[in-house]
Amino acid sequence: MARTVVPLNDTKIKKAKSEDKNIKLSDGGGLYLLIDKNNNKFWRFDYYRPYSKKRNTISFGIYPEVSLADARARRDEARSLLAQNLDPNEEKKRIALEHGDSLKNTFEFVAKEWLAKQKFADSTYKKSESLFDVIFEGIGKKPINKVTPVDVLNICRIYERQEKFETAKKVKVKCGQVLRYGVATGLCERDVTQDLRGALTTPVAEHMSAITTPNEFAELLNDIDHYEGTYITKVALKLAPLVFVRPGELRHAKWSDIDFNEKIWSYTPPKTKSKTGVELIVPLSDQVLKLFQDIYPVTSNQSDFVFPAVTSNLKPMSENTINQALRRLGYQKEQVSGHGFRASARTMLEEILQFPIEIIEMQLGHQVRDMHGRAYNRTKHLEKRRKMMQEWADYCDKIKQDYADSLKN
Structure with missing residues (x-):
């Protein structure tokens, strides 16, 4: 007997916690909310590619920046494409190319190029990658010259709502580093994070615990x-x-x-x-x-x-x-x-x-x-x-x- 999927609602989503492991909350029709160990909430849509038995996944963004209603609309659009034997991921890439937004100019592509040039210690590199996973959900597919201060601020707000003010500051810093690299390589005109001065909550400095007597x-x-x-x-x-x-x-x-x-x-x-x-x-x-x-x-x-x-x-x-x-x-x-x-x-x-x-x-x-x-x-x-x-x-x-x-x- 098939398992009945109870549709999600905002109350259920807001209360959901990961409990130290990734969990999935299904909304039906292939749409689900992935909650990671840090309680970040990502919309995902699983589907089978046309003429293939291989399963694929497409990202719809981060909750609450992408609401439940928006995620459902994107799922319905993807299912409509599948009904026409079109792969939603491939169609998304095709449309981007038709509009002249080269994939090499996306924030994600430029960020990964910048990250590869940094001589970080392994632990620092992994922490940067983890932070970029969340950033990419928000602005990864956007052309770097189209990223706005509000785009970056919305990602920072995700952490501020969790009172992770230091992490919110790191998001701004990382985005600024990538944007400045974009300026240096001629892909964008300026670092728009400079417009966010005073917009973030200032984290309280935490001094390392020490015994001094x-x-x-x-x-x-x-x-x-x-x-x-x-x-x-x-x-x-x-x-x-x-x-x-x-x-x-x-x-x-x-x-x-x-x-x-x-x-x-x-x-x-x-x-x-x-x-x-x-x-x-x-x-x-x-x-x-x-x-x-x-x-x-x-x-x-x-x-x-x-x-x-x-x-x-x-x-x-x-x-x-x-x-x-x-x-x-x-x-x-x-x-x-x-x-x-x-x-x-x-x-x-x-x-x-x-x-x-x-x-x-x-x-x-x-x-x-x-x-x-x-x-x-x-x-x-x-x-x-x-x-x-x-x-x-x-x-x-x-x-x-x-x-x-x-x-x-």
């Missing part, structure tokens, strides 16, 4: 020493506060970048390169050197990475590993994060150990300029930084021991 930081260091997870994760967790590099830089650490004789770790990760354009050198304190020496026989013979992923030696550990380990120790997201170790070190190095801020900033991988406005050379003040990193490690040991002693009394 000695007593609480000592407790954290003591808890890390008693972490009961995997050995590789524990070493990474113990190194994180001592080297205070970005979490992505720590997990991408390679054995080829570590010089045990010179006691330095030097590398140029994508994020540091984009911000400063120079290689970062991390002087290794005695404590850090020992941690690297301890884990060397465990991972060096199986991976280029100091901290390989559990699933593959060809990849570094997951970007969430450090934060998940901190959660296992009982620390909430609002208390501390892997990135927060940088703020902890910066605060205590300046306020308690009283190191010059320019030395601290240089070690953090930030752009630091001298009195003449010139960026410091990467090797500048290396001995001072070496001294600072050793004193920082010694300080961490001292407050951790003081905390452990206080528990005995």
